[in-house]
Amino acid sequence: MTAIGFEKHDHNRCIATALAEAETRCADQKLQLTPVRRRALEILLQRHRAMGAYEILDLLAADGLGSQPPVAYRALDFLVQHGFAHRIERINAYTACAHPEQDHIPAFLICRGCKAVAEAETELEQGRLGAAAQATGFAIERIVVEAEGLCPACQEHPA
Amino acid sequence: MTAIGFEKHDHNRCIATALAEAETRCADQKLQLTPVRRRALEILLQRHRAMGAYEILDLLAADGLGSQPPVAYRALDFLVQHGFAHRIERINAYTACAHPEQDHIPAFLICRGCKAVAEAETELEQGRLGAAAQATGFAIERIVVEAEGLCPACQEHPA
DNA sequence: TCACGATTTGTTATGTTATAACATTCATCG
DNA sequence: CGATGAATGTTATAACATAACAAATCGTGA
Ligand SMILES: [Zn+2]
Ligand SMILES: [Zn+2]
Ligand SMILES: [Zn+2]
Ligand SMILES: [Zn+2]
Numbered sequence: 001m002t003a004i005g006f007e008k009h010d011h012n013r014c015i016a017t018a019l020a021e022a023e024t025r026c027a028d029q030k031l032q033l034t035p036v037r038r039r040a041l042e043i044l045l046q047r048h049r050a051m052g053a054y055e056i057l058d059l060l061a062a063d064g065l066g067s068q069p070p071v072a073y074r075a076l077d078f079l080v081q082h083g084f085a086h087r088i089e090r091i092n093a094y095t096a097c098a099h100p101e102q103d104h105i106p107a108f109l110i111c112r113g114c115k116a117v118a119e120a121e122t123e124l125e126q127g128r129l130g131a132a133a134q135a136t137g138f139a140i141e142r143i144v145v146e147a148e149g150l151c152p153a154c155q156e157h158p159a
Numbered sequence: 160m161t162a163i164g165f166e167k168h169d170h171n172r173c174i175a176t177a178l179a180e181a182e183t184r185c186a187d188q189k190l191q192l193t194p195v196r197r198r199a200l201e202i203l204l205q206r207h208r209a210m211g212a213y214e215i216l217d218l219l220a221a222d223g224l225g226s227q228p229p230v231a232y233r234a235l236d237f238l239v240q241h242g243f244a245h246r247i248e249r250i251n252a253y254t255a256c257a258h259p260e261q262d263h264i265p266a267f268l269i270c271r272g273c274k275a276v277a278e279a280e281t282e283l284e285q286g287r288l289g290a291a292a293q294a295t296g297f298a299i300e301r302i303v304v305e306a307e308g309l310c311p312a313c314q315e316h317p318a
Numbered sequence: 319t320c321a322c323g324a325t326t327t328g329t330t331a332t333g334t335t336a337t338a339a340c341a342t343t344c345a346t347c348g
Numbered sequence: 349c350g351a352t353g354a355a356t357g358t359t360a361t362a363a364c365a366t367a368a369c370a371a372a373t374c375g376t377g378a
Contacts, residue, residue: 034355053335068358073336089248090303092335092364107288109297120291129266129306132279137311138268144249146303147288152296193326212364227329232365251335251364 015045021100022084031082036065040075041084041096050093050110050117088117090146095119107145113154174204180259181243190241195224199234200243200255209252209269209276247276249305254278266304272313 022041026033033041043059044051057072065071076094079085085096086106097106098119109118133140181200185192192200202218203210216231224230235253238244244255245265256265257278268277281304292299 032355036356066356068356069336070338070358071356074356089305107291109288109292109295109299111297112300118291118295118297120288128281129268129279129304132266132277133268133306133308136268136277137314138270138277138306139308139314140268140306141271141308142306144303144305144307145288146248147292147297147299147301148303149292149298149300155296155298191326195327225327228365229329229367230327233327 011048014048015042018045018096018100025100026082029082031078036060036071037075037078039063039065040072041079044079044085044094044096048096050088050091050095050115052093056094086119088146089144090148091115093117105143105145108147109151110146110148111151111154112148113150116151118151170207173207174201177204177255177259184259185241188241190237195219195230196234196237198222198224199231200238203238203244203253203255207255209247209250209254209274211252215253245278247305248303249307250274252276264302264304267306268310269305269307270310270313271307272309275310277310 019038019042022038023033025031039060040056043056053069053072053076056076057067057069060072060075061067076085076087079096080087080094083097083100083103085094086108087094088108088110090108090110093115095108095117099121104121107120109120111117129143130140132138178197178201181197182192184190198219199215202215212228212231212235215235216226216228219231219234220226235244235246238255239246239253242256242259242262244253245267246253247267247269249267249269252274254267254276258280264281266279266281268279270276281302288302289299291297
């Protein structure tokens with residue numbers, strides 16, 4: 001199981017590791033992990049949940065790192081583009097990638113109670129969807145897989 | 160293959176059949192297929208592609224069936240709720256269900272060129288996602304599966 | 319028939335998410 | 349230094365969605 005998100009873990013270490021990895025990879029690939037981008041990633045890692053662009057913007061603004069929507073959207077675009085974060089379509093939100101080291105198609109479990117998000121891995125083979133695509137000649141570029149429901153905690157305490 | 164959407168077909172018949180089915184099922188289940196709801200479904204069936212709520216609203220308004228956003232959103236909520244249409248998260252749009260007779264988890268192929276949408280069926284077993292959910296005790300209520308890419312036509316004529 | 323409750327629709331206002339467009343800053347390099 | 353390209357700052361607006369309340373509609377039982 002690779003659905004990081006609902007279990008307890010050493011989160012400070014989790015953040016530090018992820019940030020360090022991001023810096024290494026950006027250096028390797030000549031990507032600019034600028035202050036805004038770095039801080040946006042750090043915010044996502046700290047909260048360890050799905051966050052809206054405007055929520056992130058508020059936190060960036062509190063640090064004097066831009067106060068208008070495009071600032072947040074650009075930083076998030078960069079992070080998503082390069083696999084440091086994912087966009088979650090169902091809730092118009094963003095979350096840090098749980099395993100950015102490897103190429104993957106992310107799949108999410110989204111709790112509608114507490115908004116917690118767990119990232120799982122999908123099969124790389126895309127099953128019947130891939131077959132349908134092949135049959136029609138459709139060229140898949142991106143796949144969204146998101147499950148909405150209730151996490152263990154929210155099942156017990158129904159709000 | 161069940162990805163209806165990119166192939167040619169007798170579309171007038173396709174619309175008539177779907178509308179008739181909807182009427183039958185609404186009668187059976189004591190659902191009210193009111194003029195607004197019926198027309199919204201008809202619009203989706205006619206266009207046979209993903210449409211935004213405001214786009215549908217404009218067409219409803221042209222028929223004197225309400226001119227404010229809630230009118231469209233309510234009609235769409237009804238159609239989605241009862242399986243006559245699906246919401247496509249990736250593009251904030253709606254499309255008529257390709258096989259409303261049966262219960263299913265829809266999966267979509269979305270062309271980013273022409274916005275055409277094909278509905279395929281997913282495996283009912285949810286693969287590794289279901290396994291991840293079980294392992295964490297997460298209760299899945301809804302699953303979103305959407306692939307974005309280029310349909311055959313748009314691959315040949317890159318806009 | 320008429321009062322009732324439930325459902326649907328009408329309407330106003332506002333909230334939320336996202337991008338277009340253009341100016342400015344800043345590092346890099348010839 | 350001056351040109352180039354990347355990133356950021358800023359204004360304005362587009363696109364998507366819902367809260368809240370009023371009015372109409374309709375079945376249903378008194
Ligand atoms: Zn963590
Ligand atoms: Zn939860
Ligand atoms: Zn058709
Ligand atoms: Zn369907």
